[in-house]
Amino acid sequence: MSIxxxxxxxxxxxTPFFPRLKELSTTAHWEHWGGYLSPSELESLELxxxxxxxxxxxxxxxxxxxxxxQGPDAEKxxxxxxxxxxxxxxxxxxxxxxxxxxxxxxxxxxxIFRFGDDDFRLCCQxxxxxxxxxxxxxxxxxxxxxxDEIAAIQFQGPTTCWFLKQLGLEGVENLKTFDLKxxxxxxxxxxxxxxxxxxxxxxxxxxxxxxxxxxxxxxxxLKDERHIRAIGSGALNLARIEAGFLAPHVDFLSADHVxxxxxxxxxxxxxxxxxxxxxxxxxxxxxxLLKSQKDKTDRYCFVGFEIDGxxxxxxxxxxxxxxxxxxxxxxxMWSPTLKMNIGMALLKLPYGDSVQExxxxxxxxxxxxxxxxTMAKLKVTDRPFFRNKRRxxxxxxxx
Amino acid sequence: MTKKYDSIVIGGxxxxxxxxxxxxxxxxxxxxxxxxxxxxxxxxxxxxxxxxVPTVAHIAxxxxxxxxxxxxxxIEIAKANIPMIALNTDGQHLKFKGxxxxxxxxxxxxxxxxxxxxxxxxxxxxxxxxxxxxxEAKAPKLKNRDREDTWNLIKLGVKLRLLGKQDMQEFLRIAxxxxxxxxxxxxxxxxxxxxxxxxxxxxxxxxxxxxxxxxTAMYRETGxxxxxxxxxxxxxxxxxxxxxxxxxxxxxxGVNVQTNAKVSKIVVEDDCVKGVELDGGEIIxxxxxxxxxxxxxxxxxxVGAEHLDINFTRRINNIRDKGDTAKVNLVLDxxxxxxxxxxxxxxxxLLVCPDILYAEHAFNHCKYGEMAxxxxxxxxxxSVSDSSLVNDGKHVMSIVxxxxxxxxxxxxxxxxxxxxxxxxxxxxxxxAPDIRECIDVSETLSPADIAKRFNNSGxxxxxxxxxxxxxxxxxxxxxxxxxxxxIEGLYLCGAGAxxxxxxxxxxxxxxxxxxxxxxx
Numbered sequence: 001m002s003i004x005x006x007x008x009x010x011x012x013x014x015t016p017f018f019p020r021l022k023e024l025s026t027t028a029h030w031e032h033w034g035g036y037l038s039p040s041e042l043e044s045l046e047l048x049x050x051x052x053x054x055x056x057x058x059x060x061x062x063x064x065x066x067x068x069x070q071g072p073d074a075e076k077x078x079x080x081x082x083x084x085x086x087x088x089x090x091x092x093x094x095x096x097x098x099x100x101x102x103x104x105x106x107x108x109x110x111x112i113f114r115f116g117d118d119d120f121r122l123c124c125q126x127x128x129x130x131x132x133x134x135x136x137x138x139x140x141x142x143x144x145x146x147x148d149e150i151a152a153i154q155f156q157g158p159t160t161c162w163f164l165k166q167l168g169l170e171g172v173e174n175l176k177t178f179d180l181k182x183x184x185x186x187x188x189x190x191x192x193x194x195x196x197x198x199x200x201x202x203x204x205x206x207x208x209x210x211x212x213x214x215x216x217x218x219x220x221x222l223k224d225e226r227h228i229r230a231i232g233s234g235a236l237n238l239a240r241i242e243a244g245f246l247a248p249h250v251d252f253l254s255a256d257h258v259x260x261x262x263x264x265x266x267x268x269x270x271x272x273x274x275x276x277x278x279x280x281x282x283x284x285x286x287x288x289l290l291k292s293q294k295d296k297t298d299r300y301c302f303v304g305f306e307i308d309g310x311x312x313x314x315x316x317x318x319x320x321x322x323x324x325x326x327x328x329x330x331x332x333m334w335s336p337t338l339k340m341n342i343g344m345a346l347l348k349l350p351y352g353d354s355v356q357e358x359x360x361x362x363x364x365x366x367x368x369x370x371x372x373x374t375m376a377k378l379k380v381t382d383r384p385f386f387r388n389k390r391r392x393x394x395x396x397x398x399x
Numbered sequence: 400m401t402k403k404y405d406s407i408v409i410g411g412x413x414x415x416x417x418x419x420x421x422x423x424x425x426x427x428x429x430x431x432x433x434x435x436x437x438x439x440x441x442x443x444x445x446x447x448x449x450x451x452v453p454t455v456a457h458i459a460x461x462x463x464x465x466x467x468x469x470x471x472x473x474i475e476i477a478k479a480n481i482p483m484i485a486l487n488t489d490g491q492h493l494k495f496k497g498x499x500x501x502x503x504x505x506x507x508x509x510x511x512x513x514x515x516x517x518x519x520x521x522x523x524x525x526x527x528x529x530x531x532x533x534x535e536a537k538a539p540k541l542k543n544r545d546r547e548d549t550w551n552l553i554k555l556g557v558k559l560r561l562l563g564k565q566d567m568q569e570f571l572r573i574a575x576x577x578x579x580x581x582x583x584x585x586x587x588x589x590x591x592x593x594x595x596x597x598x599x600x601x602x603x604x605x606x607x608x609x610x611x612x613x614x615t616a617m618y619r620e621t622g623x624x625x626x627x628x629x630x631x632x633x634x635x636x637x638x639x640x641x642x643x644x645x646x647x648x649x650x651x652x653g654v655n656v657q658t659n660a661k662v663s664k665i666v667v668e669d670d671c672v673k674g675v676e677l678d679g680g681e682i683i684x685x686x687x688x689x690x691x692x693x694x695x696x697x698x699x700x701x702v703g704a705e706h707l708d709i710n711f712t713r714r715i716n717n718i719r720d721k722g723d724t725a726k727v728n729l730v731l732d733x734x735x736x737x738x739x740x741x742x743x744x745x746x747x748x749l750l751v752c753p754d755i756l757y758a759e760h761a762f763n764h765c766k767y768g769e770m771a772x773x774x775x776x777x778x779x780x781x782s783v784s785d786s787s788l789v790n791d792g793k794h795v796m797s798i799v800x801x802x803x804x805x806x807x808x809x810x811x812x813x814x815x816x817x818x819x820x821x822x823x824x825x826x827x828x829x830x831a832p833d834i835r836e837c838i839d840v841s842e843t844l845s846p847a848d849i850a851k852r853f854n855n856s857g858x859x860x861x862x863x864x865x866x867x868x869x870x871x872x873x874x875x876x877x878x879x880x881x882x883x884x885x886i887e888g889l890y891l892c893g894a895g896a897x898x899x900x901x902x903x904x905x906x907x908x909x910x911x912x913x914x915x916x917x918x919x
Contacts, residue, residue: 137712287708
């Protein structure tokens with residue numbers, strides 16, 4: 001097939017779902033994700049995007065980094081690692097979290113799964129083994145890397161609950177957003193969490209590697225009753241922008257990856273200040289963040305915009321009074337569902353914060369080897385851009 | 400039971416006592432908590448076989464004149480400015496005094512080598528003098544907008560320029576060099592080079608060819624406690640006399656000094672120190688705590704990682720603080736007869752390191768977790784200068800032996816300790832053949848023993864290895880410099896803080912000044 005697949009023999013790993021993805025891929029658009037081959041698009045970006053909003057979609061998230069943290073000090077350990085108060089995350093719940101280095105600069109975001117009083121899983125984009133091992137000093141916990149042991153899919157779309165019920169997962173419809181539960185499925189432990197990256201109704205399904213294809217086949221066996229489609233990262237990215245989620249490497253960089261010392265960002269600078277709980281006691285970066293709040297040293301803010309017109313503004317520069325450059329869009333798109341031109345931007349303070357008027361973006365559009373330049377007016381908009389009741393409705397409708 | 404103080408000093412080593420005295424002088428209510436039954440840390444005089452021995456430290460070089468003056472510390476010297484004699488098996492020793500070197504019993508030192516040594520010595524002293532003002536203040540940070548720091552940096556820059564072009568260049572050339580290269584550039588005599596090179600390496604994880612050994616040589620020369628820079632003195636009553644006097648100064652100033660009071664925990668609330676918890680569960684509260692314990696013990700054992708940031712604890716955990724220096728103390732029935740040395744000569748500091756290769760071989764063992772089969776030795780016999788230590792014609796011999804690693808591959812036990820003792824005596828027998836017959840009682844302290852006895856993490860002389868990456872504003876680590884720690888109200892006042900080890904009192908003095916200057 002394509003060159004990329006040849007490379008898999010040279011060391012790029014195949015996820016447990018790869019045999020099915022390979023069969024479905026007609027465009028051969030692949031990318032690398034954490035050492036694995038992952039589809040950017042399987043058949044058609046447009047069809048895959050619309051399936052997220054109207055049917056059921058399967059995105060293979062097996063390459064996601066997964067770490068198990070267990071032991072008597074697990075809660076203390078997690079609470080010191082991340083900026084939120086882990087004590088408020090009950091057993092059987094998932095929570096979106098971020099964590100910082102000693103300077104209070106973001107290292108990564110992810111989710112924690114709480115299985116019990118002293119049993120957690122951390123899921124994230126970047127490898128964290130080194131950081132977790134450093135963090136372990138002085139804590140009675142065992143840390144296990146589970147990335148290669150557990151296969152996972154993000155199962156998103158309005159009809160996903162119907163599919164899970166067909167699989168015989170009794171009571172799956174009662175899962176609230178951010179709930180997690182183990183189900184007995186054909187004698188296997190299938191972990192279902194009502195989480196996702198699309199802002200839509202959806203679940204994430206976690207199963208041991210060797211049962212991965214059985215799960216896939218069981219879902220796709222229902223394809224004649226309800227439409228189900230495997231998707232690539234391109235479609236998912238559109239849905240996540242509509243949902244207003246940040247993507248690592250796109251909207252922020254891990255402080256561990258930046259070379260320039262000024263490129264680290266505090267959670268406050270990328271709109272994640274709500275994640276920081278100063279009242280819970282010590283957590284990593286707390287002193288630095290307290291100081292940055294006290295001395296008002298934050299230099300940036302992260303803002304959602306509605307953009308005039310219909311030209312996608314990705315990477316466009318933003319100006320104050322059409323003159324002074326104050327930032328740029330890190331993610332932007334024309335939203336087919338909202339029929340709205342939207343984007344998220346990193347701006348120099350105070351623009352986007354106390355100064356929200358007279359903000360413009362300069363969009364370059366190529367039209368057959370000729371560039372058109374448009375100055376489009378911006379309006380600060382709350383995120384998520386896309387809101388739908390079905391995301392949180394319990395039990396979800398069958399459609 | 401809870402008691403309230405302005406300041407708690409954890410550890411009654413000399414720096415802890417100095418710090419406590421300065422704080423009490425400024426009007427603070429201070430308590431010193433010492434885990435052992437006696438204060439003094441590694442600068443104590445203990446009873447062994449009915450006589451007094453300098454258990455670890457045996458030479459005073461660098462108690463800072465400011466400490467002496469400010470605290471009225473009267474150090475009685477039994478023998479000032481003792482020479483160093485580099486021993487040779489055939490009795491042809493070399494004698495060093497200041498910048499002079501001479502041969503004994505027919506040993507030949509060429510005029511060029513005498514000149515070469517003089518020039519190296521002169522430079523080391525000159526540069527040590529240039530560096531010494533840096534010791535008296537907190538190490539300046541480059542970017543913290545502190546006026547004192549900026550001023551100190553400017554002064555340092557000006558002084559460096561005032562050394563003159565040639566000396567400035569020479570300083571910058573040799574500052575990070577190894578002492579072996581520096582000496583070999585100027586001197587041919589192998590015995591001379593060996594002794595002078597080893598003398599830069601005592602108490603460190605360095606051998607003559609290790610980079611940074613010139614810096615430790617300069618650091619040694621910064622002391623000028625009795626007006627002679629770099630001179631070594633035998634203290635009357637042993638090194639414990641200094642700490643006994645410091646104890647007296649402290650109690651006179653109203654400091655409450657508690658012994659057998661081991662701190663198990665530093666109590667932290669909302670990022671500030673609240674007090675300490677003792678082994679027995681007693682809580683003592685205070686505004687400030689200064690810890691004379693080493694940084695690892697202070698931050699990881701007493702404070703605990705849960706109160707600290709991850710990279711900070713990682714750096715603390717990676718501090719190089721494993722000692723390589725063992726101590727053998729001998730109570731002798733009579734003076735041994737050293738080949739070619741008179742009784743007067745025994746007042747000197749005796750050195751066993753015939754040449755650089757000898758030291759490097761000894762160090763090689765250590766690198767791989769073994770003790771040196773033939774250790775390099777620094778020997779004093781303080782009882783020759785100070786008869787008050789002994790009675791019945793007995794004598795005390797104090798031997799510093801390098802290299803013996805804190806983490807011995809075979810583990811430290813009675814057997815390995817005996818092995819170390821044997822290795823030392825076998826070496827010594829080549830210079831004093833009757834040494835074995837003279838021994839009445841002996842005591843062997845491996846770095847692990849020193850660590851255990853003095854509650855000092857790696858059993859290291861300087862608490863934290865004296866190397867450029869762990870010095871100045873990076874001592875003990877980035878994030879805990881200038882005596883501060885991330886925890887408000889918690890300070891470091893021991894050898895692990897700037898400027899470092901040796902019996903100087905400077906970390907204690909500087910820490911106290913820092914505490915007082917930051918008091919709201």
